[in-house]
Amino acid sequence: MNSRHLAKAQLEMLFERLAPGTHYLAKLKGRMFAEGFPPDDELFELVRNAHEAAHALSIRVHYLACGTGQPSRERPK
Secondary structure: OOHHHOOHHHHHHHHHHHHHHHHHHHHHHHHHHHOOOOOOOHHHHHHHHHHHHHHHHHHHHHHHHHOOOOOOOOOOO
């Protein structure tokens, strides 16, 4: 089994379950930035990396749920 075997409903549910954590990490990263955490602070780096990974996962799951597995290369009209 691989990600292509997951049903659309399963992928949509996964996307919905990932959203709160991804949003929390985005807000936390923003608060840390606003408070002046230096870019090389270990905790700030971990939060930034966690947000980037969670966001990338969410986007991949979304595209799989759409049936493409990747973003469209077409420009909106």
